[in-house]
Amino acid sequence: MDFAQELGLLIRARYPLIYVPTAEEERVEGVLTQVARVLGQWGVYVWDFVEGIQGNSNDQGFARRNPLQALEFLDKLPPHLPALLILRDYSRFLEDVAVGRKLRNLNRTLKSQPKSVILLATEVRLPVELQEMVTVVPFGLPTAAELRQELQGILAGLNQSLEPLVLADLVRSCQGLSLERMQRVVGRALALRGSLTAQDVDGVLAEKRQIIQQTQILEFCPPTVTLADIGGLDNLKLWLERRQQAFGQAAHDYGLPYPRGLLLAGLQGTGKSLTAKAIAHFWHLPLLRLDVGRLFAGLVGESESRTRQMIQLTEALAPCVLWIDEIDKAFNALDSRGDSGTTNRVFGTLLTWLAEKNSPVFVVATANQIQILPPELLRKGRFDEIFFVGLPTWEERQSILQVHLSRLRPHTWSSYDLVRLAWETPDFSGAELEQVIIEAMHTGFSQGREFSTDDILEAASQMVPLARTAQEQVQVLQQWASAGKIRSASRHTSLSRRMEQMEEQDYGESSA
The missing domain is CATH 1.10.8.60 (Helicase, Ruva Protein; domain 3)
Known part of the structure; x- marks a missing residue:
């Protein structure tokens, strides 16, 4: 069930308070308008702190700079009139006592009326007293089909076309970007050359690099090393060659799951890190490097939050290669750590994600001392294969x-x-x-x-x-x-x- 279908179901079931975490206001409001149209004659009203109520000429600008009055707007509508009230950036006002009380009152009254309040914010921030009554519906990044449709629309407007393989590469590289960021990349390419070409894949990677730099958790590594720069390792190279097209649409249609990842173990200096860089170059995927030490922070709960943020960001930028360097130094002797269980919780979150992820994120972990790693990390299902990178013959x-x-x-x-x-x-x-x-x-x-x-x-x-x-x-x-x-x-x-x-x-x- 996609976002529009799930949201339509909740509205028909008269869920009064719905929270949508997203940075793409324009796109989600477009989907909400379509949902209202499918449901029938539902009115759609939008409020923000600066402009007030929008969508009704009689109440244009009502509740400007007044979050509590924005909720009172629903009292002005007839009880039988179907309506959606979209509140932008409303998470900033939820700690207010009057706002919280009004929302709890609306949770009672709107159950008998065809009305729903949609809270839009970039992240989920809910007071404890509202968590039980608010339903959170994540709004994902655009799918490959949506990106393809947007690119084809832009090309049609310019009376241009792209070869199917070039278009497929461009769509794949744009996965993980919002429509707004993708439109900026396309606009830059059009301003530079007047058309879209295969060269614009590099521009997309530059935009993804900008996203990474804003987090300070992951590092974007330019994949400049090729397989030709690595001597030997013929078994590993053959394994990689067989999976070169595994992230493409043809492999998906064939029924192949996405490759999960590799664990490379061996002595220092035998080419493990070099191999991680070469995989990204060989498969034409962005390379993200995770220093596990950056996940750990001093505040209680912050390490776990950073781990979840890393996972969300990595999946948002998929398809990509995630390189976890020297994983053995971070997760050895877990039971002896004196950090109140923080390392165990971070490790557990990472293990669960490795086992259950369905996103096209290929994880390459390197380890110098595989014998000290927890056995649950080495079992099948976390990685596709564990390779020993020994001394060269x-x-x-x-x-x-x-x-x-x-x-x-x-x-x-x-x-x-x-x-x-x-x-x-x-x-x-x-x-x-x-x-x-x-x-x-x-x-x-x-x-x-x-x-x-x-x-x-x-x-x-x-x-x-x-x-x-x-x-x-x-x-x-x-x-x-x-x-x-x-x-x-x-x-x-x-x-x-x-x-x-x-x-x-x-x-x-x-x-x-």
């Missing part, structure tokens, strides 16, 4: 080195001995391979020459990789992966690892 190290060298030396990268470099850097993560190249560049720059393979090898010999200093942690993660508890992101089994070791041994003997 010999072949993957060659690929990673090629990615970094081709970015830093696009014309001469092939002159470096990638096979030798990969063999000399066992247990090095992708981030550490990048760092040894940068260290070699410093060596070459300080001596006024181009850095060489030997410079990279010298830098690698002086670096102790984290896999050696955190050897116990690495062994625990590898045991999880080898036991089949999590899926490997690389095409890497114990047999392939043994073959790799044999190849490295053969290469070492031939080099000697």
Whole structure:
């Protein structure tokens, strides 16, 4: 049941007080007018603090700057006359004793009259004494069909058309915007180029970035990293390629549910965060980063409120990728926290949302120590898959080195001995391979020459990789992966690892 149908049902059932939280006054008032028309000869009257009553020429401006008198306007109407009274921004006046008493009186008298009071406000703020008698009806953001209809109407007015795929991309990128914001984006594009094109998708993302900046909870990350910037992880890449079109209309018509998300576990520096950025770029979705620490606040109940706000904002901007970085640091050892249960409540809210969400929000959580995470987070249903991002194999190290060298030396990268470099850097993560190249560049720059393979090898010999200093942690993660508890992101089994070791041994003997 959509908003118009639900509202029509409540009005016919003579619900006297209805609260609609929304920032889209114009759109919701249009829907209310349509509902009144469907119901029959219902009068629609609007009041705001500055203009007073509107919709009746005899009472134009009545109750200007007088919230209590606005409610008394209903007393002037005949009892048998059907009417809707829309009160804008009325949540600001509900704490007034006289206003609260008048609403409670109307709750009694309007049950026998065909009249309803519609309270409009940007958020729900109800005094305790009114909560029992007021019905809250959320007004959602425009659907994809409504956005498509609005865009097609704008194009028809300009005698323009868009290719179906371009229109579909534009509609998908506009999901999560109000009609007013979408119209602003379109107006900017028309003022800039005089027409709508595929380039306007970037303008839509910029508008969504503006929404994110106003909250201070989420961070909008430009998805500039591609899958080509990540060496190895072939299993994970194949998994992502199979779901590239899963957020489209064709997948929905096929009956596919939206992908839920991934949990990426592994040692620091193995490319988990890079993968989150690459997923957003590969799927052409905005990337939102959640620092779980921003959810927690000092006031009682504020942390839970911020969590709900984060969820509402994320779903409003869907389809999108939500990146929860280092989730293990926020939710380990929950039972030992001395915060009066705040962390447990925040974790419970997040768990419920992960399990029940139907919105096109793809969650990518990263963890360095998966073994300390609560088991309820790891069960199926929260995430589609849990991938182990381990240390790169010999072949993957060659690929990673090629990615970094081709970015830093696009014309001469092939002159470096990638096979030798990969063999000399066992247990090095992708981030550490990048760092040894940068260290070699410093060596070459300080001596006024181009850095060489030997410079990279010298830098690698002086670096102790984290896999050696955190050897116990690495062994625990590898045991999880080898036991089949999590899926490997690389095409890497114990047999392939043994073959790799044999190849490295053969290469070492031939080099000697």
